[in-house]
Amino acid sequence: MYEHDVVVVGAGGAGLRAAIAAQEEGADVAIVSKLHPVRSHTGAAEGGINAALRDADSWQDHAYDTMKGSDYLADAPAVEALCQESPEEVIQLEHWGMPFSREEDGRVSQRPFGGLSFPRTTYAGAETGHQMLHTMYEQVVKRGITVYDEWHVMDLAVTDEEDPADRTCHGVVAYDIQSGEISGFRASGGVILATGGMGQVFDHTTNAVANTGDGVAMAYRAGVPMEDMEFIQFHPTTLPSTGVLISEGVRGEGGILYNDEGERFMFEHGYANNDGELASRDVVSRAELTEVNEGRGIEDEYVHLDMRHLGEDRILDRLENILHLAEDFEGADGLTEPMPVKPGQHYAMGGIETNEHGETVVDGLYAAGECACASVHGANRLGGNALPELIVFGKRAGHHAAGKEMGEAEIPTGKSGEWEPADYEFEVEVGETGSREPAAADGGAVATDAESVLDAEVERAREFVEELLSRKGRNHAEIRSKVQKTMTGNVNVFREEPGLKETLGDLREARESYKDVAVSDPSRTFNTDLIHTIETRNVLDIAEALTMGALARREFRGAHWRKERQERDDENWLKHTLVSWNDGEPELWYKPAILEGENKTYEPKVRSY
């Protein structure tokens, strides 16, 4: 058993910032991550960090843009925290040496991004995430923070009271990929989940292979609701063959989208008459797919993104990385030809329900970054708002877990505030298959003192691994692939009821198949077969909750489009979707979005660009 005050799970931007913050508050903190920190997917973020740094800009404008971009489903207290604190966090990164792009006067550069009323996206070329990740890891090295890298966290050690609000998280159970050791990590102050995205739920994604939503699924099984899971951002410019991301920075700098007929369709077909290519991401993604569906796509699959007119100097200065990506992964030379692009899964707006301090409904359990849902993005995230979320909420969660006094949160968690049961009956059974497994999978434990809870959880994890290694059965890869295909087929940019129902059925079958899953590699050394098999369970839990939310929400808001009702329905749907695991029988419920900020209320308006 390893013991620390604070245990951070995941070592991307949010995890590293949380660890630094907890240490600043005097806590003994450790990071447990299935990847070495510099391998984290924060490194792939290209565009930049929104921060109101300049006199002509204000955090209030940033908050307004973010609320509008969210299609009025974000919670204002979280949005205002993001926008107020992002500037100081960006300057903190600068003081840690982050190599930002610079203006003539030596100050950090900012550029326009979709949905922003001021060019406030602070950037380092088209590799902002890479620079941010490495800058923060440098600080972790400097401070001597303990990192258990290539340790895969399997589950949380949480007590088993009936009401999740009465439960306490005492630590995590992790598997050392290198040696096969399974051990408990006691966290007396708190566990912070910072496990990033869940793009592996889909088969065309900008996300890494490691982005299997582990933290979201673990928290879910421990009783924390998943919030707004149906809101998935499909990035409009990903390379068709691999899903590799082409930054919004290309359009920010003036890149233009064309269809097969050479039309600048964002304007010529009236998708966004003011902002054109720089409309919000969901708008551009739908426009592209509509072009393809109506026969104006190239090879019936994609559209063209052209940046040649920007000139070689400007491209090399600000977007050099894009040239390499387009060449290495699609064989296109961005200097001499347009680049093929199509929408791809990019980001999960939803995730583990938290308040603005990063706290979940379970005592001692926090979440920050993409895996969390505070919510700052609501129904749609603006480009350049993910990186500030990592540092602002990573820091907040780190401080709170380390015991810093931060006052009462305004966002309620669990059913502590106003809530209502869902009005939707699922025709397909969801949740645990057959008779309930012993608590092995849902993170519950009978004992209540920390040590017994952890010991019991470690024991269960060992038994689970032994069983996976010893029995014969199916390979997880076929199950995962089936999930990814049905999700991309029916729970994509355009969604309609029959397809969503079909997917829920497919997922049921996949859950049944998973009961027979087995690991054929018997090794205790670097057994990635085992790790991927455990991850696939997480992918299944998330895909199901996501599809449940998509079926229940019969309106079109932000990234969630429904054929049955192609307009926003503020009368009925200004509310968050929550799915609770409920010990294996998932329960769908709602809570209202909070549109009241510190000094103003963000009244829903038509979201046009």
Added chain:
Amino acid sequence: MSTQIPKQTEKAEETEAETEAETPSKGDERRAEKRRRADEKRRQRQAEEAEKAAADEHTIELRVFRYDPDVEGKQEPRFDTFHVPFEKGMTVLDALMYARDTYDSSLTFRHSCRQAICGSDAMFVNGGQKLACKTQISELDEPVRIEPLPHAEVTKDLVVDMEHFYDQMEAVEPYFQTNDVPDGELEEQRQSRENREKVKMSTRCIWCGACMSSCNIAAGDNEYLGPAAINKAYRFAMDEREGEDVKQKRLEIIEQEHGVWRCQTQFSCTEVCPKDIPLTEHIQELKREAVKNNLKFW
């Protein structure tokens, strides 16, 4: 279980790196070389498209190094052969994932982002250090021979122990140090565009370890800091925001016995770097800085 394509087994051959001494090349030559390769690639692509029908049925033969200290029958290193259906644009990583997910789920390699930024999948492909995710199968001779990075301890199959690499990276005080942080709230330290440009390439390192693996000096001197760590030192030593006193300390670190003076400018690191960092030039520049600095105190 999926059908396993018949495997051929052979005795492991010595996987000694044969890093030839390179002719020193300048940045321009590298770029010219890149352009030449790109042209070649384009021609190759056109040829491929012409033969599309044929390509559809084409399979690629991979010969992959296998070793597992923990599993009977794999303790003796060997090569396994996999036949993977070729698809246009297929990378070495795509082929390995296909082989793993279709034929043998115990085939082990690190990978994550698939886009050359996480630095997990540096391997020895047909005798050269490459990032598997950005190496097109179509550019390689068959059979494609895939081995773990040379000069590192093999953990299992294509996975090597990276601890030594990380230790070297951390030995150069790899974090920003300055006494010059402005007092004003929300005030950044100024940095000229020229200076940012100067350190830009050095900040692109993704810690993949290809350079260290390719370096003959590092192979013979385990304490040598190696190209990546020295490049990390360069990234800070050349950053004008750190100030002269810090630079002084940095030069002392890289001038140690196993530091910059070990480099014999063979350019193998520069040649294999998947991010095109001019590592050798950076090492040379630090040597010059160190000499200048020593003269100053002489």
